[in-house]
Amino acid sequence: MASEKPIVAVTCTAPVNIAVIKYWGKRDEELILPINSSLSVTLHQDQLKTTTTAAISKDFAEDRIWLNGQEEDVGQPRLQACLREIRRLARKRRSSGDEDPLPLSVSYKVHVASVNNFPTAAGLASSAAGYACLAYALARVYGVESDLSEVARRGSGSACRSLHGGFVEWQMGERADGKDSVARQVAPELHWPELRVLILVVSAEKKLMGSTVGMQTSVETSPLLRFRAKAVVPARMAEMTRCIKERDFQGFGQLTMKDSNQFHATCLDTFPPISYLSDTSRRIIHLVHCFNAHHGQTKARVAYTFDAGPNAVIFTLDNTVAEFVAAVRHSFPPKSNGDKFLKGLPVRPAPLSDELKAALGMDPTPGGVKYIIATQVGPGPQILDDPHAHLLGPDGLPKPAV
């Protein structure tokens, strides 16, 4: 029986998700309950993922965690909230008669090691993938099979959306205890195979305000944010769901851009104002609108969205990727890394017509975009069966390799 082993370890991977209907603002700071529902696209783990190993043993003296090989303070509130919640669910399950008794004691301490396959420097929200992966690994090692939305949410709100593949909505819920604030899949990973995602990593030009503090200030000071949450988002959630189910890219793209713009508008309406978009971000926005106008698209052939940083996430269809990447390369000529400018999915070089060059109507900004990561919609968290994948050794400590 598993309990004979000195140590039991589980290793999982989890994806990054990008919101197309944005989450900004909590109605409960402790339980991390949002003021509006949100909807996201799960990105493929071939390009962006977090890998986490959770191990428990009766020999462990205390809970410990290592992030990218560095031991971190396990006492931080959000991490503690996740551990409390998963153990509560584990006890609940054991106490319910219709299940076998847990193979391992819930009281065992846990060791956790987690790594990202992408540079944190890229400024890509890694906390969502990180906490989703943590919740998923903890659930497996403690034998929890119930919905993990709350466990992940307590770590980072948007993390609950990384618990599923494809297209995912986080229903804000109405209950004070947050039991109905859960993530649900709207459409599966393979629902829209033509959809492509390009991450334009921008040279950060200024230090950012953290999103936790930022959204709290916005809730307290922005009248526009309160209106958006109450009067604008509900209809947008319904419309975005329709666009996804019907694979209506024009509608999907336009609403994605509008919601990104409105999120950043509420940041600007915050006092003191918050600006996550840089001049390079604005040049990318301009580029996308020029590109769409050139192709006579009243709505969108390419769409952008920005989170709490200057990086752009671009949505388009496979038949447009090559030309748009060429347009980005033209508007933001790589400085030195021409060969490493494009990462991820292969994109064939495409010529850029003089008409399109002219339509982009702006002077090139060398180095404005550091590099592009080409990816697509992907699956939810995965379990790695190969024991060699474990980030923790038999002694429960990170392997030297990490």
Next chain:
Amino acid sequence: MASEKPIVAVTCTAPVNIAVIKYWGKRDEELILPINSSLSVTLHQDQLKTTTTAAISKDFAEDRIWLNGQEEDVGQPRLQACLREIRRLARKRRSSGDEDPLPLSVSYKVHVASVNNFPTAAGLASSAAGYACLAYALARVYGVESDLSEVARRGSGSACRSLHGGFVEWQMGERADGKDSVARQVAPELHWPELRVLILVVSAEKKLMGSTVGMQTSVETSPLLRFRAKAVVPARMAEMTRCIKERDFQGFGQLTMKDSNQFHATCLDTFPPISYLSDTSRRIIHLVHCFNAHHGQTKARVAYTFDAGPNAVIFTLDNTVAEFVAAVRHSFPPKSNGDKFLKGLPVRPAPLSDELKAALGMDPTPGGVKYIIATQVGPGPQILDDPHAHLLGPDGLPKPAV
């Protein structure tokens, strides 16, 4: 009698005004009726003014206009609307029995010459001063004495606020014919003598979208703008009026910044989005908040506002001008024009404490601010009695000097 003279000329000057509660969006494009009331500060004409000469003569074959020495198309709709409106008022007055008959025929053609004492390149809204000056000069030359709000408004909405000195509100009105959409003085020029205004002229980094097209797109596409106009502005108008009457600078400054930010937020919520703020604008915003925080001001000791461009207009009190200018000079070191960096009212050099330098916490951006115009609250339109001031000669054509 005047009508004996071959030509009768009147020369006036009118001020620029800066809105602290912003006007953005029309409910009637033809009559130029706003979707919300607005409130502005009239700037002193010693630093910024438009001078306009209007002359009528039975010998003039047609209406003509010269702007800064260049003849312009007199047929443009807004100019025609002003001329139609002033002549309508003139006929109305003549027809009213209780007045002497008009000294001159309303049917006479008019020649108009107008110049600004500030570079249009500075990107300072000159249309408000220009149309206010035109309305004022036309009224004098055609003998109209009624409220000129509608005449000026038909040229450029915010122009009606330049018809008065001091602090001016433009009441949106409710009537479909716009008769109650008028400008009124909230407090006179000398009401708040300590108030100072600094215009930070920023090197424009991108071409702007005109405000006429911009606000129309915003009305059509921004849900946040509609909410702002209906639910936010009315209370802000009342609060701003109170702050001005009570000379409450902290309240005045904070609300001025909040309303500027909200205006730009609605621009960002427009589709396609409109960005008038540049990275330099954002650095100025950051500088102001750091400056206020350093002085332990929960609200404001210095306040910014931005119109449809990257230039900042700063409000502060006389005892803070010198130190803030030193802070701007430190954060945006003049490139070559150190001597011409400061224009307008004299500002004594002031030392900058190391504490404040540290508090500003950002790397200097040489040349980000081209120059500063120091000014204050000023009077409304003026009539120049000196005939030498006329921009038009006895022949009704611009004097060579112009």
